[in-house]
Amino acid sequence: MGDEIEPIKKRRPLFPYQVKLEPRLHEVSRRDSLLLSLGAVVVALLLGGLVLLFVGGNPIQAYAHIAKASFGSVGVFSDTLVKAIPLMLVGVACALAFQMRLWNIGAEGQFYMGAFGASMIVLLPVLPETAPKWLFIVVMILSGMLFGALWGFIPGYLKAKFNVNEIISTLMLNYIAVAWNNYFIFSVWSEGGFQMSPMFTKNAWLPRLTDLAAEFPFFRGLTTHFGLILALIVAVIVWFILYRSQWGYEIRLIGDNPKAARYAGISIAKNTILVMMLSGAIAGLAGMSEISGVVHRLQGSISPGYGFTGIIVAWLAKLNPIVIIPVSILFGGLLLAGREIQPSGVPKMIQGIILVCLITSDFFLRYRVYLVRRDEE
Numbered sequence: 001m002g003d004e005i006e007p008i009k010k011r012r013p014l015f016p017y018q019v020k021l022e023p024r025l026h027e028v029s030r031r032d033s034l035l036l037s038l039g040a041v042v043v044a045l046l047l048g049g050l051v052l053l054f055v056g057g058n059p060i061q062a063y064a065h066i067a068k069a070s071f072g073s074v075g076v077f078s079d080t081l082v083k084a085i086p087l088m089l090v091g092v093a094c095a096l097a098f099q100m101r102l103w104n105i106g107a108e109g110q111f112y113m114g115a116f117g118a119s120m121i122v123l124l125p126v127l128p129e130t131a132p133k134w135l136f137i138v139v140m141i142l143s144g145m146l147f148g149a150l151w152g153f154i155p156g157y158l159k160a161k162f163n164v165n166e167i168i169s170t171l172m173l174n175y176i177a178v179a180w181n182n183y184f185i186f187s188v189w190s191e192g193g194f195q196m197s198p199m200f201t202k203n204a205w206l207p208r209l210t211d212l213a214a215e216f217p218f219f220r221g222l223t224t225h226f227g228l229i230l231a232l233i234v235a236v237i238v239w240f241i242l243y244r245s246q247w248g249y250e251i252r253l254i255g256d257n258p259k260a261a262r263y264a265g266i267s268i269a270k271n272t273i274l275v276m277m278l279s280g281a282i283a284g285l286a287g288m289s290e291i292s293g294v295v296h297r298l299q300g301s302i303s304p305g306y307g308f309t310g311i312i313v314a315w316l317a318k319l320n321p322i323v324i325i326p327v328s329i330l331f332g333g334l335l336l337a338g339r340e341i342q343p344s345g346v347p348k349m350i351q352g353i354i355l356v357c358l359i360t361s362d363f364f365l366r367y368r369v370y371l372v373r374r375d376e377e
Contacts, residue, residue: 017371028365037316040361044354051349062346070333078209078222082294084332086111086303088231089286090310091317091324092238097279098319099242101255102272106155106170107283108307109177110148114284115291116181117147119197119298122204123189129201136204140288141230148284149277151177156276160269166276174307178300185300196299206293227289232325234282239321251275283307304335305348312355315362 028036049059070080090107097104118140121127126143127136151173158164189197206226213220242248254261254268262268286306295302313331317323331351338347 017373020370020372022368022370024366024368033318033365036361036364037318037358040357041316041354044350044357047353047357048346048350051353052346066334066337066347069337069339075221076336078224080329080332080336081224081228082332083335084328085225085227085231085293086286086290086306087310087313087328087331087335088325089227089234089289090283090306091313091328092231092235092321093279093282093286094310094314095317095319095321095324096238096242096251096282097275098314099255100251100271100275102156102159102275102279103167104152104155104170104276104279105167105311106151106173106280106307107286107310108303108305109170109174110151110280110283111287111290111303111307112174112177112181113151113280114144114148114287115298115302116177116184116287117284118144118288118291119189119200122200123197123298129203131203133203133205133207136201137206137226137292140204140292141285144284144288144291145281146284148287149281151284152276152278152280153273156273159276160272181298182300185298189298191297197297200292200296204292205296206289208293223294225289225293227293230285230289234285235321235325238282242321283310304338309335309351312351312358315358316354 045063049063052059052062069076071077090111093107093110094104121136121140121143127139154173155164155166155169158169159166185195185197191198208225209219209222240248242251250261250266250271253264254266254271258268287302290302290306291298309331313324313327317327334347334351
């Protein structure tokens with residue numbers, strides 16, 4: 001009767017600290033942001049090395065072979081640039097849309113439609129085979145950009161008028177673009193029943209460095225084509241638009257604060273459509289440069305995922321069109337090395353790990369993470 005009930009003692013937690021998240025009140029400096037991104041890449045390479053080690057590979061030898069296979073000589077560096085050209089253009093296309101917080105995941109489809117539009121000039125034909133080279137190139141560029149812009153207009157219009165999620169619409173349009181191309185490849189323009197169109201007339205090929213070998217023997221065998229000049233010009237123009245023009249200020253303001261942009265009288269609907277069209281046009285130009293500078297015919301396997309790799313490139317470059325150029329060269333090296341690395345999925349695995357690490361680094365740019373001691377009673 002007189003027994004007293006002893007109070008239940010509270011268990012001491014195994015880990016006396018807890019993780020707290022706090023939104024950053026001030027924007028991280030550009031230097032710290034760059035350092036964090038570089039740190040994310042280093043961590044990604046370390047994680048990739050651990051995976052290679054786990055499956056019985058040698059990470060140091062694997063990375064050394066990737067570097068040699070991509071940058072070990074002038075010839076392979078030229079091939080790396082060829083892989084980097086579409087990444088530059090697709091990366092700039094994605095960066096432009098992302099600056100306005102428009103998540104254009106449809107650059108792959110816009111790439112394919114740009115390739116279709118350029119091929120149409122040769123295969124219909126719109127121009128005769130005897131047309132001068134410069135006219136072929138100009139008309140193919142315009143046609144490729146037009147079809148890419150059309151593929152960007154559809155999700156842009158749906159977003160502006162009906163608030164349709166652009167991630168879903170652009171992603172679905174990728175599959176439609178591939179199916180559209182396949183219909184023409186397998187039936188309308190098939191060469192003898194094979195899954196490809198006839199070879200383009202040489203007047204429709206983008207000039208390559210090796211074409212100048214008669215005057216400059218050093219260029220013999222180098223496959224880099226005129227698409228590199230197009231990519232550099234586009235990167236500079238988009239950088240100027242974003243950071244030195246009123247329209248670019250409006251794009252960035254809508255991305256940062258749509259309510260303030262609307263209060264300032266900026267039309268979000270109009271800019272949504274225009275930005276998606278311009279983004280699609282640049283991705284379409286990437287398709288044109290690949291089809292005219294490398295493949296020289298319309299066929300199904302013209303992209304090893306340029307439209308999706310371009311998203312990683314844009315994020316790693318912090319959506320800066322100029323920084324996209326060197327980042328694209330690095331990823332072009334990864335794509336090129338994929339031909340020689342076994343298993344061939346290693347470069348894609350590294351790309352995926354880099355993307356995850358970049359997303360994580362972006363989280364740390366927005367939030368402070370710290371440990372606090374648990375209150376003990």
